[in-house]
Amino acid sequence: MPNNPTPLAASAPDATASAPDAALAPSPDRFRPADEAAGFDRPDATPRAASGAPSVHAALTRTSTGHEDLRQLEAGLDSLQSDAVRKARIDWSRILLPVAALVVLVLIWQFYVSLGVKRRDLVPGPLDVLGQVGVLWGEGKLQEAVWTSLQRGLVGFLISVAIATPVGLLLAQVAPLRRAFGPLISGLQVLPSVAWVPAAIIWFGLTDATVYFVVFMGAIPSIINGLISGVDQIPPQYRRVGTVLGANRLQMAVQIILPAALPGYLGGLKQGWAFSWRSLMAAEIIAVGGTIGFGLGSLLDQGRVLSDMTVVMAAILLILGVGILIELLVFAPIEKRLLRSRGLLSGSTR
Numbered sequence: 001m002p003n004n005p006t007p008l009a010a011s012a013p014d015a016t017a018s019a020p021d022a023a024l025a026p027s028p029d030r031f032r033p034a035d036e037a038a039g040f041d042r043p044d045a046t047p048r049a050a051s052g053a054p055s056v057h058a059a060l061t062r063t064s065t066g067h068e069d070l071r072q073l074e075a076g077l078d079s080l081q082s083d084a085v086r087k088a089r090i091d092w093s094r095i096l097l098p099v100a101a102l103v104v105l106v107l108i109w110q111f112y113v114s115l116g117v118k119r120r121d122l123v124p125g126p127l128d129v130l131g132q133v134g135v136l137w138g139e140g141k142l143q144e145a146v147w148t149s150l151q152r153g154l155v156g157f158l159i160s161v162a163i164a165t166p167v168g169l170l171l172a173q174v175a176p177l178r179r180a181f182g183p184l185i186s187g188l189q190v191l192p193s194v195a196w197v198p199a200a201i202i203w204f205g206l207t208d209a210t211v212y213f214v215v216f217m218g219a220i221p222s223i224i225n226g227l228i229s230g231v232d233q234i235p236p237q238y239r240r241v242g243t244v245l246g247a248n249r250l251q252m253a254v255q256i257i258l259p260a261a262l263p264g265y266l267g268g269l270k271q272g273w274a275f276s277w278r279s280l281m282a283a284e285i286i287a288v289g290g291t292i293g294f295g296l297g298s299l300l301d302q303g304r305v306l307s308d309m310t311v312v313m314a315a316i317l318l319i320l321g322v323g324i325l326i327e328l329l330v331f332a333p334i335e336k337r338l339l340r341s342r343g344l345l346s347g348s349t350r
Helices: 006-023 033-038 053-060 067-088 093-114 126-139 141-173 175-190 193-204 208-232 236-244 249-260 262-286 296-306 309-341
Strands: none
Touching (some): 126 141, 141 175, 141 249, 141 262, 141 296, 141 309, 175 208, 193 208, 193 262, 208 262, 236 249
């Protein structure tokens, strides 16, 4: 009896072909509106534009859930909008928490004074210092000291920024200059600013030039190093894009490098202000007399000469208060806006 393998051979391909078809059979919940836009009107349909195997395989391997994806997308957009509205409101924790911390510190201070460990003339209480502040205000010394120091600090800092910014960009862009002067700039940054006061007095005498010179030497190295650090963190693709667009060296530095280095540059500005304020206080404490005006450092030194701890504590608290206000009113909003513009505020604790 002859063997006829034809039916078996014909049935085998049908059986094997049915398995891939079953595996590739789409389910209705695996399509989304983007599939319909591409030509999938129905789950069992093929694209209108093309019915090739690669496009079918790409469509069938998508891991979407149709309308569920749309609902999740809408929920995410609503959440972003609610976050924006919430950020637009006043965050009272930023006000209440610092005030609460200040109250706790004052209570601890008053408790220590009440223990009588030190004499009141050596460790005055908060009320004693507050009373001295009122006396200084009535005499006009407080207003004069705050205005003189604040004016010197801001003018000196702005001039330092104008000098340090182009120098920092130049050192960051020209490798031989950076290798030559980079260690010197870092050494000047770690050098205590008070070390410049005797030399400045000899060079400029008891004038405002002495104070400004010390401020410059304290702020400029910090700003330069902060800018260089920010430039080092720029992805190399930015420079390539600028080169492709035909930017020259000046345009590359001003329009591409400097904006991209803003986070590090802002950190250098904050540190530069801190160093300039500290340098200013050191210069005002040591360089007294001549044509140098009466600043907070002079008020602090006056309290030392008179052995009046209420004046000393009042001057210290005023110096601390001005530094905190500059941070809260100037640098903190700028830093917050910079982080928000770059999408980094959500992961920050600010």
